[in-house]
Every structure is written in C-alpha cells, then in structure tokens.
Amino acid sequence: MRGYRVSRWLLALLGIGVLMLLVPAQESIHKARPRLFDPNRKTRTTSGLELGPTPAVIASLGGFRTVAADLLWMRMERVWDTGNWWALLPLLDAVTQLDPNFILAWKVYGWHCAYNMNAESETLLDRKYWLDRGLEILRRAVDVNPKSWEMVFELGWTYYDRAHQPYRAAEYVRQADELPGAPSYVTRMRYRVYEHIMDFDRLFPELRYALSRHKDDHAHQKLVKRDLEWWSKVRDDPREHRRQITIENTARQQRALPFWLFPDDPYWVVCPYDGLPSKKGSKVCQACGRPLPASPAGPTSEPLLPG
Amino acid sequence: MPVLSRLIPVLGVIVVATVVVLTRGAWLPAIGHALPAIWRIAKVTVAEARRRRVVQAVIILVAVILFSPTFFSYRSPYEQARTLISGGLAAIMVFGILLAIFVAAFLIPHEIETRTVYAVLAKPVRRFEFVLGKYLGALIILGVIVAVMTGVLVLVLVLQDKIVHDLPDSAFNPNLGPVLFAAAMNYCALAVLTGLIILISTVASTTMTVVSAFIIWAIGSGQTFFHDLAERASGASRVLLLVLYTIVPKLENFDFRNEASNFMSMSYVSGWHAVLQGIGYTFVVLLVAALFFNDRQV
Numbered sequence: 001m002r003g004y005r006v007s008r009w010l011l012a013l014l015g016i017g018v019l020m021l022l023v024p025a026q027e028s029i030h031k032a033r034p035r036l037f038d039p040n041r042k043t044r045t046t047s048g049l050e051l052g053p054t055p056a057v058i059a060s061l062g063g064f065r066t067v068a069a070d071l072l073w074m075r076m077e078r079v080w081d082t083g084n085w086w087a088l089l090p091l092l093d094a095v096t097q098l099d100p101n102f103i104l105a106w107k108v109y110g111w112h113c114a115y116n117m118n119a120e121s122e123t124l125l126d127r128k129y130w131l132d133r134g135l136e137i138l139r140r141a142v143d144v145n146p147k148s149w150e151m152v153f154e155l156g157w158t159y160y161d162r163a164h165q166p167y168r169a170a171e172y173v174r175q176a177d178e179l180p181g182a183p184s185y186v187t188r189m190r191y192r193v194y195e196h197i198m199d200f201d202r203l204f205p206e207l208r209y210a211l212s213r214h215k216d217d218h219a220h221q222k223l224v225k226r227d228l229e230w231w232s233k234v235r236d237d238p239r240e241h242r243r244q245i246t247i248e249n250t251a252r253q254q255r256a257l258p259f260w261l262f263p264d265d266p267y268w269v270v271c272p273y274d275g276l277p278s279k280k281g282s283k284v285c286q287a288c289g290r291p292l293p294a295s296p297a298g299p300t301s302e303p304l305l306p307g
Numbered sequence: 308m309p310v311l312s313r314l315i316p317v318l319g320v321i322v323v324a325t326v327v328v329l330t331r332g333a334w335l336p337a338i339g340h341a342l343p344a345i346w347r348i349a350k351v352t353v354a355e356a357r358r359r360r361v362v363q364a365v366i367i368l369v370a371v372i373l374f375s376p377t378f379f380s381y382r383s384p385y386e387q388a389r390t391l392i393s394g395g396l397a398a399i400m401v402f403g404i405l406l407a408i409f410v411a412a413f414l415i416p417h418e419i420e421t422r423t424v425y426a427v428l429a430k431p432v433r434r435f436e437f438v439l440g441k442y443l444g445a446l447i448i449l450g451v452i453v454a455v456m457t458g459v460l461v462l463v464l465v466l467q468d469k470i471v472h473d474l475p476d477s478a479f480n481p482n483l484g485p486v487l488f489a490a491a492m493n494y495c496a497l498a499v500l501t502g503l504i505i506l507i508s509t510v511a512s513t514t515m516t517v518v519s520a521f522i523i524w525a526i527g528s529g530q531t532f533f534h535d536l537a538e539r540a541s542g543a544s545r546v547l548l549l550v551l552y553t554i555v556p557k558l559e560n561f562d563f564r565n566e567a568s569n570f571m572s573m574s575y576v577s578g579w580h581a582v583l584q585g586i587g588y589t590f591v592v593l594l595v596a597a598l599f600f601n602d603r604q605v
Contacts, residue, residue: 008598014326015591019553020319025584029560032577036559037531064401066393066565073386101569104385147572 069099085116096141106141107154110134114162118255127256131163142172149179153186156193164248164257166193170202184220187213191227196248197260200235207231238267242277249275337433344432345440352444356410365452368402369459376467384471384479391467392482393568395460396489400564403453403497404524410448411504412516414441415600420513435597438505442593445501450494457490485567492578495585496561500524502589503556506596509603527558560584 030037076091092109095102114134121127138155145151156172159165170193177186191206207228214220234240245268249259252275259275262268268277269292271285278286285292372395379387415438418424427437464481471479503523508516526533533555537548560581566573 008601010326010330011594011598013322015594017319017322017326018587018591020315021323022584022587023319024316025580025587026557026560029577029580029584032574032580037534064397066568067397070390070393099565099569101565101571102389103569 065098066102069095069102069105072098073102073105085112085120088112089117096137100141100144103141103145103148103150106138106145106151110138110141110154110158113137114158118162124256134158135163147179149176149182149186152176152179153182153189156189160189160193162255164252164255164260166197166199169193184214184217188220188223188227195231196244196251198241198244198262198265200231203231204228241265241267245270245275245277341433341436341439344436345443348427348432348437348440349443349447352414352441353447356444356448365402365455368398368456372398372456372459372463376463376470383477384473385477387467387471388464388479388481389568389570391460391464392486393564395463396486396493396564396567399453399456399460399490400493400496402456403449403493404500406452407445407449407497407501408504408517408520408524411442411445411501412508412513412520414445415505415508416511416513416516434601438509438597438600439593442502442505445505446498449497449501453490453494453497457487460490461486480570482567482570485563485570485573488573488575488578489563489567492561492563492581495582496558499556499561499585499589499592500527500558502592502596506592506599509596509600523556524558527556528562530555530557530559556588557581557584 072091072095076088076095079087079091089112092105092112095105096109099105111134113130117130118127118134121130135155135158138151138158141151142148142155152172153176156169156176159172160169163169170190173186173189173193176182177190187210191203191210194200194203194206207224210224211221211228241262245260245262245265249270252259259270259272261270261272262277265277265280267280269280269282270277271288271290271292273290274285274288276285276287278284278292282292284290375391375394376387379390382390415424418427424437428434432440461481461483464483464486468479468481473479500520500523504516504520507519507523511519530552533548533552537545537552540548560577563573563578565571
C-alpha cells in the first residue's frame with residue numbers, strides 16, 4: 001500500500017512535469033500563427049466581443065466563425081437583390097469581423113461604400129464620408145491580409161479610380177505587384193497610375209520596368225510595348241496633353257473631387273473652376289471666361305508628390 | 308519573464324526524467340501486461356458503438372455533404388469552393404464533437420450503471436487499463452467516422468472541380484492538401500476533447516459529463532480570448548487567467564479550417580507542434596482520469 005501512495009504522488013508530479021514541457025510548444029505555436037495568436041494582431045476576438053454584432057459573439061465562442069460568415073454572406077446576397085443598400089452595411093461588417101480573411105467580402109464592403117454609397121449620396125460631405133469610409137475599410141483589410149495581392153491591389157485601384165490619388169495608388173499597386181501570385185495587369189497598373197497626370201519622370205521608368213517583367217506573357221509584352229511607343233511619340237504633343245487633362249478633370253468633376261491643376265504642364269494652364277485647359281499665357285479660361293491665376297498652385301486632392 | 312519561461316521546460320524535463328527513473332521498476336513490466344488488455348477493451352468498445360448504430364449519424368452527414376453542391380450552384384466558382392470547404396469541415400467538426408461527446412460520455416458511466424464494469428474488473432484488468440482501453444476505443448470510432456466524412460468531402464470537391472466551369476476572375480479551387488490537413492487536425496482536436504470527456508466521466512454522471520463537455524468545447528474554442536484577457540490583466544487576475552489558460556484544452560491550436568477555406572498558406576509546423584502539445588495534454592488528462600477512477604468506489 002505504501003508503494004501505491006508513493007507512485008500516485010509521483011504520477012501527479014509526472015503530470016505537472018509534462019505540462020511544464022508543453023509551455024515551449026504552445027509558445028512556438030503562437031509564433032508560427034501570429035495572425036491568430038499574436039497579442040498585437042489586427043483582429044482580436046475581444047474586439048469582436050466588444051464591438052461586434054451578436055453573431056460574432058456566438059460564433060467566436062463556438063469556433064465556427066467561417067461558417068457563420070458564409071451564412072451571413074448568403075443573407076447579404078439576398079438583401080442585395082432587394083436593393084436595400086443601407087441594410088447591407090451591418091451584414092458586410094459582421095461578415096468581415098467573423099472572417100477577416102474573406103477577401104471577397106472585404107472587397108465588396110470597401111467597393112460598396114466607396115462606389116455605391118458614394119454615388120447615392122446627395123451632398124458633397126456625404127460623398128466624402130463614404131469615399132473615406134470605403135478607403136478606411138480597404139486599409140483595414142490590407143492590415144489584416146497584408147500578403148494578399150488582391151486586397152492590396154483593390155486598395156490601390158480605389159485610390160486610383162475613385163479617389164483619384166495617383167501617388168497613393170502607385171504605392172499600393174507597387175506593393176501588390178511585389179506579392180506572390182500578382183498577375184501581369186498589376187504590373188501594367190504601376191505605370192497606368194501616372195498616365196492621366198502625365199508624370200513622365202515616373203511613367204517611363206515604370207514602363208521600362210513593366211517591359212522587363214512577365215517575359216513569357218506575350219499579351220503583356222505587346223500591351224506594354226504599344227504603350228511605351230505611344231507615350232514616346234506623344235510625350236511632347238500638346239493635343240495629347242489637352243486630352244489627358246480633360247479626361248482626368250472630367251472624371252474628377254463627376255466624382256466631385258478637386259481638379260488636378262497640372263502645374264508643370266508646358267502647353268496648358270488649367271482653370272481651377274472648371275478644370276479645363278487653356279493655352280499657356282492665357283489671362284482668362286477659354287471655356288468659362290473667368291480669370292486664370294498667375295501661379296498654377298491650387299487645390300488638388302493630395303500633395304503633388306508623395307511624402 | 309523570459310528567464311522564467313526558459314526555466315519552466317528545463318524544470319519539466321528534470322521532473323519527468325526523475326519520475327521515469329524512479330518508477331522504472333513499475334512501468335516497464337506494466338506496459339507488457341497493459342497493451343493486450345487495453346487493446347481488448349478497445350475492441351469491445353468499438354463493437355458496442357457499432358451496436359448503438361453510431362454510423363447512422365455519419366450517413367446523415369455524408370448525405371448532406373453529397374447534396375450540398377447543388378445548394379450553392381448559383382454562386383461563383385470561388386464562392387462555391389469556399390462554402391463547400393468551410394461548410395464541409397465545419398460539418399465534420401460538429402458531427403465529430405457531437406459523436407465524441409455522446410460516445411465518450413456514455414462509455415464509463417454506462418458500464419457502471421449496467422454493472423458490467425464489475426465483470427470486467429473482476430478479470431486481470433487494471434483500472435488504468437480499463438480507462439485507456441475505453442479511450443482507445445473511442446479514438447478508433449472517431450477516426451473511422453472522420454475518415455469516412457473527409458473522404459466524401461474530398462470526393463465532392465474533386466467532382467465539383469471537374470463540373471464547375473472556371474471564370475476569368477473566379478476559379479474553383481478544391482484545395483485538397485490543406486483540406487486533408489485541416490480534417491486531420493479536426494480529428495486531433497476531437498482526440499483531446501475525448502480524453503477530457505473520459506476524465507469527467509470517471510467522476511460525474513452521464514448528464515453532467517455531457518453538459519460539461521459542451522462547456523469545455525466552448526471554452527477550448529475561445530483560448531485566444533483567455534490569452535488576450537490574460538495579456539491585458541494584471542496582478543492576481545492575470546495569474547488566475549494564466550492558470551485557466553493553461554488548463555483549458557487548446558482546441559484553437561487545431562483549427563485550420565479558416566486557412567483552408569480562404570486558400571491561405573498553412574503553418575504545417577505549428578500543426579505538428581499542436582499535435583505534440585495535444586499528446587502531452589491528453590497524457591496528463593488520462594493520467595488524472597486513471598487516478599480518479601482508481602479511487603472511485605466501484
């Protein structure tokens with residue numbers, strides 16, 4: 001009997017010893033999966049509990065967040081068909097909270113705010129709010145999914161196409177292009193962001209870089225060569241400059257964004273009131289007749305050069 | 308703290324080595340006797356489960372997985388693949404957990420209630436062999452069930468991959484390697500949970516065991532929640548939360564379903580670490596279960 005008692009205590013000691021041995025294994029799991037366990041990770045279960053909707057709380061406890069996200073996503077598709085765009089927002093928010101790695105959900109959420117809600121808005125303040133919110137959502141998505149070229153490219157594209165902030169767009173497009181799996185159109189986007197603003201100092205190096213990439217992709221090579229030839233030919237063509245200025249500022253007007261003033265353009269001076277080009281040296285805008293400023297400095301939607 | 312965290316495993320090695328050396332006279336002969344006895348009890352457990360028609364539950368799930376592609380055929384190929392993988396793996400986990408709870412919770416209490424345990428223990432079978440045999444039997448049942456369900460899921464994914472036409476911006480990706488890995492990790496989580504259920508069943512009634520098992524599953528699935536709370540807390544509450552975090556089964560370590568359904572890269576190394584951690588944890592749990600069952604008046 002004495003021997004039995006001793007062995008029982010020894011067994012208890014053995015159990016404690018094994019538990020102590022498990023500590024480094026758990027630590028290495030934490031290090032290997034920072035997305036899930038890092039104390040500084042972008043998605044915390046606690047934030048879901050504090051801020052999230054009821055499904056997030058329920059699902060996070062059950063370990064079935066992905067399935068819950070899928071069910072809400074299907075619900076979102078049904079609501080989409082009803083045309084009730086406001087009702088989509090809490091659903092999309094819940095889906096992205098439940099499954100922060102659901103790329104398509106993030107893309108739709110950001111796009112819905114930056115495009116649909118922005119277009120539906122009736123005041124400039126509302127438009128700005130929805131555009132900023134869409135960009136903020138996409139930035140959050142990139143924080144959570146920094147290795148997804150799709151997510152980073154989506155943010156870059158929204159900066160380019162919706163916010164018309166080409167230099168910020170260029171940063172994200174470059175990041176997306178450097179991530180594994182990025183297709184050739186992401187590489188071509190690296191120079192496209194500079195086309196409408198005619199930043200030739202950046203456009204031509206990026207064109208040459210694009211030509212050096214995807215050597216086996218004949219379509220890519222053909223497109224980049226075509227663009228390189230085109231821009232080499234029209235770089236100093238005033239008519240092309242005028243065309244690009246009109247394209248860029250018409251798009252900005254449609255989006256209710258400040259005009260791009262093309263301060264260094266050698267042929268044209270841009271009217272800050274209608275965004276249209278007049279010949280260099282003109283005192284008044286040839287379209288609206290208002291006096292043109294002597295200095296080309298004026299409102300643009302971002303600093304002319306990245307910080 | 309880093310010094311302490313390095314010291315803990317070193318102390319663990321010393322303690323384990325000491326105990327193993329001190330008790331070598333006892334466990335070396337015990338293993339020779341125990342293995343055949345454990346295997347016999349495991350076989351009986353599997354036979355009992357077959358009589359209880361546990362397989363019927365699997366058939367229901369298999370049918371659900373088989374027909375599920377038709378539910379989502381209106382969606383894009385990417386969404387179809389994602390939903391099938393996440394839904395399939397979650398279904399395997401849900402049914403696995405339900406089966407683990409309802410198989411393991413009844414194993415020992417049922418033997419005691421029907422008094423068949425007396426007949427077993429009257430034979431040259433030690434109590435710890437009985438507990439380990441029951442656990443091994445439950446593992447075999449769960450292994451077969453998870454393997455069948457995973458096989459059906461893989462079959463459905465392969466067939467869908469042939470049927471669904473990929474679109475320029477959306478492709479059906481069956482993601483078979485990660486799916487198999489996630490399913491295997493599901494099984495490891497079930498193995499850990501089953502060990503804990505066996506432990507509870509050695510001291511509690513069947514109803515209590517079932518209720519406790521569901522609570523443990525919920526707590527184990529929220530280990531990061533306790534980890535986050537412990538990181539933010541200070542003083543006594545931090546110590547308490549760290550103890551709680553150490554005790555709860557870390558089921559989230561085995562959860563790779565999100566990575567598989569989002570086509571993300573898998574951390575296979577952390578998977579193996581999780582398995583090692585699970586083995587150690589289950590060893591301790593079964594050790595305590597054997598000690599409790601030894602002291603139980605049966």
